Structure formats: structure tokens, C-alpha cells
Amino acid sequence: MEATAMHVAGGTVGTPVTIAFSVAAVAALGFCAARARTHLDRPSALTAGLLVVLLLAAQLINHLLPGVHGHLIGGALAAMLVGPWIGALTVTTVLILDGLLFGDDLSTLGLNVLNLAILGTAFAYLLVAALLRGLPRNPDGLATIALTTAMVSAGAAAAGAGLQYALGGDPPLTGLTGQMVGTQVLIGIGEGLITAAAVVAVARFRPALVHAVTGPRVKRTPPPALAAVADEPESLYRVVRRRGHTAY
Incomplete structure (x- = not known):
């Protein structure tokens, strides 16, 4: 059986584990929605809309390895452009549209939302905030942050999928966690280059649209x-x- 490095396929994880992680995803999305209200404005809404289109197209490109295939996530790009709360909701919107338009099994939507939208974006934002303490908010600094963040967030999202397979997956899938993480980190290099190019381009054209430029800032x-x-x-x-x- 072939496992997806990121998208958890229907029927590969047991019902109890699926329900438990789906409840956690709903709770996390509720928290993100509440926090996003105070950060959402017209520019960030337009940026989020463009991100949905871009990420939806990017997720159609799969990178195949024996037994596993993965694709671009977009959590790092979303976190750097619109921040963690709107970013998580943006990636969730992409996953919902992906399921409705391209036939992904919606029964595992909660699992995939938790991995890609919540874990991927959260780890990306935490790393962005940490790296901004020591790196400048210029093109070189933003490019370094984007490359590093994309790799780490991709690995975190893949680890989440691996944990779900280990807890409730079929026996052939339980030993793939290491391969899944390694695959997605390699894909994360390509995603990091794309993220870096996109963030630097937007920062040069309209720096006010880049959350990594306008915030977070450490207030002393x-x-x-x-x-x-x-x-x-x-x-x-x-x-x-x-x-x-x-x-x-």
C-alpha cells in the first residue's frame, strides 16, 4: 500500500484515532478563528485569497518516492505572509477545496487539517518568530528564514501524519514515519526556495503585506x-x- 507523506488517505487510520484528532483540529481552528478576527483587514484578506489559489495549485504537484509521495504544504509561506491565525485558516480552506474539487476523502479532513494547517503553520510561525530575533528583516534575512522554516514545518507536518499512522494505521504504514519525514524535509528544500522567492518579491513590492516584516516584534x-x-x-x-x- 502506498502512503501519502502529507495527506492521510481514507481508510488508512482507524475511526477512534480519526475522531480524536478531528476534534483536536476543530478546537484549534476555533481558537485560530477567534484570534484572526483582531488581525484580519482588507490587505491580509486579499493576500489570504491569493494564497488559497496559489497553494491549491501547488498541492496538485506530487513528488513520488518508493511507497510515499508528498507535495508542497504552504504553511511556511502562509505564516510569513499573513501570520499564524489567518495562515492556519488559509491552509484549511485549501484542504477543504482540495477535497471538494479533486476528490480527496473528506473523512480524513480533520487529520490533514491538524497536520498541514495547524502543525505546519504553528511550527513555521514559532520558528519565524525565533529567527527574527537574530536575523534582519531584509531580503537576505527573509530568504534564510523562509528556507529554514519551510523545511522544519514540512518535517513537523509529516511527523504528525506518521504519529496518526502509528496510532491507528494499518501495519504496513506504521513503520513509514521516518521515511515520510525525510521525504517531506527534502520536499521542504524546494518549498523553501519557492517560499523565499515569493516572500522576498512581495517584501520588495509591498512590505506592508508581509507579516514577517511588520510583525512579530519583541516589545521591550x-x-x-x-x-x-x-x-x-x-x-x-x-x-x-x-x-x-x-x-x-
Whole structure:
């Protein structure tokens, strides 16, 4: 039997495992939708719409290896352009349309949403946020982040699929986790190059549309107590006097 490195095929994972992971996917999507409300504006909505078209076309390209085949995910690109919350919803929309238009088994939609939309985008965003602490938000920095992020997020999504196969899959599929992760990381190199080219192009043309450029940013603000003291220096003197200490 052939296993997909990313899309979990219908009938390959038992019903209890499918239900459990699908419930987790619904809960995660609900959280993403709630958070996305505060971040969604006209530019990000337009970018998300374009991403849906691009990713839907990209997922039609399969990369075959013996026993396993995989395809581009798009979690890294979505996370870098529109952020984690809208990005997860964007990839979910792609998966739903993929199932409706191209005949993917919708019974495993929850499994695939959890792997590609939730895990793939979440790991991508966490890595983007971490790398932005040390890399500049210029073309070279964004390209490095895109390449690294695509590889890691692809491996994370494949590991999620491997875990599902291991917990509830047929015996021939339970030993494919390592091969699936390795396959998808290799595909992630190609995806990283595509992601880097797309992000750098958009950043040069309209940097305001790239979430990795406009955010996340580390805010270094003092604690409220210190901020109050900074606003009223005399308050610190009064506190010292009340406690019986001498201020020098």
C-alpha cells in the first residue's frame, strides 16, 4: 500500500484515532478563528485569497518516492505572509477545496487539517518568530528564514501524519514515519526556495503585506511598577521615606 507523506488517505487510520484528532483540529481552528478576527483587514484578506489559489495549485504537484509521495504544504509561506491565525485558516480552506474539487476523502479532513494547517503553520510561525530575533528583516534575512522554516514545518507536518499512522494505521504504514519525514524535509528544500522567492518579491513590492516584516516584534517595555516610577520619580522617594530608609 502506498502512503501519502502529507495527506492521510481514507481508510488508512482507524475511526477512534480519526475522531480524536478531528476534534483536536476543530478546537484549534476555533481558537485560530477567534484570534484572526483582531488581525484580519482588507490587505491580509486579499493576500489570504491569493494564497488559497496559489497553494491549491501547488498541492496538485506530487513528488513520488518508493511507497510515499508528498507535495508542497504552504504553511511556511502562509505564516510569513499573513501570520499564524489567518495562515492556519488559509491552509484549511485549501484542504477543504482540495477535497471538494479533486476528490480527496473528506473523512480524513480533520487529520490533514491538524497536520498541514495547524502543525505546519504553528511550527513555521514559532520558528519565524525565533529567527527574527537574530536575523534582519531584509531580503537576505527573509530568504534564510523562509528556507529554514519551510523545511522544519514540512518535517513537523509529516511527523504528525506518521504519529496518526502509528496510532491507528494499518501495519504496513506504521513503520513509514521516518521515511515520510525525510521525504517531506527534502520536499521542504524546494518549498523553501519557492517560499523565499515569493516572500522576498512581495517584501520588495509591498512590505506592508508581509507579516514577517511588520510583525512579530519583541516589545521591550518596563513592568507597570517601573513605568509608574519612571513617570513619577518622586513616588520612589516617598516609598523609601515611608519605609524608614534614607534616600541618598
